[in-house]
Amino acid sequence: MSHSLPTLAPPLCRVRQRRLLDLMSARGIDRVVVVTPEHVQWLTGFRPHRLMSAAVSLDVDGRCVLSAPNTIPGDVAADEMVTFEAQRLATLRQDQPAAAIEALARATGPAGSLRLGVEGSALGPALCRLLGVTDPDRLEDVEADLQRLRRKKESDELAMIRHAVAATEAMYAAAREVIAPGVSELTVFSRLHAAAVEVLGEPPTALGNDFCCGSPGGPPRPRAIEAGELYILDLGPGYRGYHADNCRTFAVNGAPTDVQQQAWEAIVPVLRHVEATVRPGVSCRRLFEDAKRMLDEVRPGGFFHHLGHGIGLYPHEAPHLNPNWDDVFEEGDVFTAEPGLYGDDLRGGIRLEEDYVVTATGVEKLTSFPLEL
Structure with a gap:
């Protein structure tokens, strides 16, 4: 480091x-x-x-x-x-x-x-x-x-966010090593926290909210994770106040079921649509509607939250990829996209989230850890 x-x-x-x-x-x-x-x-x-x-x-x-x-x-x-x-x-x-x-x-x-x-x-x-x-x-x-x-991020702010994103990459690598049937959610949380500290070079100013296995989200519990469950890790480490926010989902036993894999295969194209569509002037509400339509074709009602949001000195900033706002993307925005699908048969559900910065002609992806379950 x-x-x-x-x-x-x-x-x-x-x-x-x-x-x-x-x-x-x-x-x-x-x-x-x-x-x-x-x-x-x-x-x-x-x-x-x-x-x-x-x-x-x-x-x-x-x-x-x-x-x-x-x-x-x-x-x-x-x-x-x-x-x-x-x-x-x-x-x-x-x-x-x-x-x-x-x-x-x-x-x-x-x-x-x-x-x-x-x-x-x-x-x-x-x-x-x-x-x-x-x-x-x-x-x-x-x-x-x-x-x-604050929406327009200067290069020094982007460097802070990139450093926070680097912590998530190390946290997911640690998750790959530690997640296994019988491991406590608190053990996973502790290993991920240690990985973030090592990369950031100091204690994080935030860590994220979702460390709860077999569930769409929540804090870690003194509970052993189980084979067949999906583990959503929505990580938001902060570095000196600047937040990353991205999500990966892991099959606890490393072998997703056919239903889980099919849901994953429906979510990934939404992220690719975001990457192909977003540029300055594009409607965030319209993008949400596109994502909702794509996911409802596979699992009606299985996607029930926003598509994403801006990040920076606060975990949820503009632009809002949410039908309750009518934002449009601007050059310099840093935002997340986090499509997901949930249901009892998925044993917790799947959410995949990437971080992007809006450029003059499209987006640059800030996250690189693999999406596979």
Whole structure:
């Protein structure tokens, strides 16, 4: 394993800041303040510890100020950095968000006369008052805008995601070695976690949700897996906040039944259809409908969830391959496609999931582990 692990690049953080600045100029917003770890990281490259807070201010003139816990971080995209006490004699403070905002406000000055963009779900009235804003008419919720801007992944973000995807490849290789009748689901989970740590070079910031055998999904149990079952492993390791999310299915005894193999043979063409169809401007809803139609021809009602979703700093981002949204693919999207079929006779079901990035002319597949049962 290389000792040089991927990280966000300050020059590309400045690119992301400029994309937000363009939105601010168009909307007449003087300053944006963010406090969620995802947006602090996305804008500056600084990822706070999961038990610590941080805050960032970006003015329409381009000045970026970071309020960080305890010490000044290095190699981040900020014009000024201030700190606040996140701990006292190693005890974590529970009022860190207020402390981070107070330190930021001292550095930037009161925002009372400014039009302020905030994350509506995170920066409530109490924190806004610490910024000097008491008039709610001066606040504009830009959270959805930030999430939309995050869809386009720069090269440093893609490197982070690729590193997380590499962890899934090692996890599936470990699964091939450990899965056998009589092995505990918790043993499988532990082996996969160890494989992810070894490849990532540090503990993952997420691991995924589905480690439950003979079932469409769920957490691992202290239960022995059985011959004849199918084991769906839907893995979502996070590397410094950036998620992979892909899925493979394994026959516990290495010998799928005819019914299981037939279901597998119906699912793989859906992935090939995704790869042949997706390009900028294609409807995600239409793609879902195509997949549903293809799978219902084989097993009516056997496919009952979304076809996929975007990934990045959150496990489920836009674009949504889901009929409840009406998204279209855009260049720079990173997304998953995860067709599946389920039924009692399949002993758990089959789900196969790949990760892709949308290019100007189609898609590039980020995952490479074999699909076979």
